[in-house]
Amino acid sequence: MIVVALVLLAACMLPFVVSNYRTFQFTLALVYAIALLGLNMLTGYNGQISLGHGAFYAIGAYTAAILMDQYGVPYWATIPAAAVVCLIAGFLFGLPALRLEGLYLALATFALAVSLPALLKYHHLEQWTGGVQGIVLLKPDAPFGLPLNPDQWLYFFTLAITVLMFVLAWNILRGRMGHAMVAIRDQHIAAEAMGIHTAMVKSMTFGISAMYTGIAGALGAIAIQFVAPDSFNIFVSIMLLVGVVIGGLASISGAIYGALFIQFVPNIADAISKAAPWAIFGIFLLGFVYVMPMGIAGAVRMAVARLTRKAQNQAAKP
Template structure:
């Protein structure tokens, strides 16, 4: 047992070191490094690579929203592709028909998805687990059908979809459109990240987790479960809608068949592989969604999806808590390992 009365400033006890390693400084430092690397990628990468990274960030934004809903609040949605589609079409229609600036269309897309998500969240209160998955699955299935529906064709362009132009960098910045959109997306991702972080670390986050882990107990503690659940449905739809809007701008094209059930399934894959209930998990997930199909294709052109499936299974067997969970355990081990080499046990042996 450490019975040191010396202040930790002069002699760092192992316990203090553990606390420091578990504290915020290493994380902040790591994030700063990641950010610097991310910001310098346009210097070294081709425009096409940059475009792929931009898409990965966009997926990360959508996954962040979905993770708020599934990971933190325990509501299972197989239908977030629908919100992605609503966001994308909102932007495309506003730019194509009314020539509105793309920045405004993103705000509009987010707002519309917030409202639609909130409204969808209200009936969803009555159903849980797999039944909620079915209801949201219906949403995902219906989306391409509605987008193709002949009465809406005047707006949606039917099966053909809508083509839009890529925006130029503003303020005379010396960037080509791909580079500009990369930074633009990175900035929004950062904003989404910070907002999400604040949301889950505060009172709201505790309420969400309480509802996920024990709805009845949460209710009896005075948490308005109905309000929180439908609100978080709205917020998660907002994130996904913003991501959808960005994707329309970056890809310059929307069409019904980009928003099939598979998109929604990939989102769920992304958050689970990235790490449920982890904010950083969304980023790993975004990269998984964007790049693993390419890798699978490179390994076997004959049966790429079999390779992808094997990837999924191996990931889940090795890291059942996702990449974020795996890294957290690894980090923990590392700290414990250091302590063990200091000749101390990390925890008292009795509880």
């Protein structure tokens, strides 16, 4: 509890001590954290592999962008709209996905992510999606005359939604739904025998997971102020997978570690070469699968457990 409060306090101080550009980067990290949390519910807790969450990220981003650009909807109202659209899209995609297990689901979602940019470019949709050019958005100003610049305001806006989504996820995961998800992942036949409606829980998980990712997409579109088909290629989905694996599967805090990783490591690596971030992502992926399958969150948990045990031992000794 104290740790959470301290992290929150630090997060609130952040925009006042770093530059605007850094604030923008942290905003994106928060956006990724929401998306990773969504993917982690599906893959980490429910055991359904998705290589296509970039598609839901894109749907969320486009929902927000089209609403703002075409219909003049205020930016904050696009978030719930994106959530609803992605919840439905995810639920609908989850229905056929029910019949697919493991590898095949990965295949189907991979196909979705690869073909989505082509769909977004489709010329009959161009009047809404803007075709290849995409849509340019305006950055919102701080409301109520708050003494914040747009970057700072957007950071706080995103932070508030992130906190909300994390609390929601925490509640879902420790409740009936969360236990059902884990039960299905570990032993789906036993889970069914216990009276869990497997099909419903799996599709709902897919829907909720897509909803998280869609909200992240909408926030990302508002922060970057631009959406275009080619920025939502398969590598967005792969990046989310990287974040989940490196942050830690089946862990809420893992989403934050993973988000910081995928946001800031490429920045550092970019200095070496344009291709370096992805090479590093790939090598880290391999390394984590081989030696640290529980990700950073797992390593932190282990370290904390070891330290507290040591402290207890020392307290007991004399």
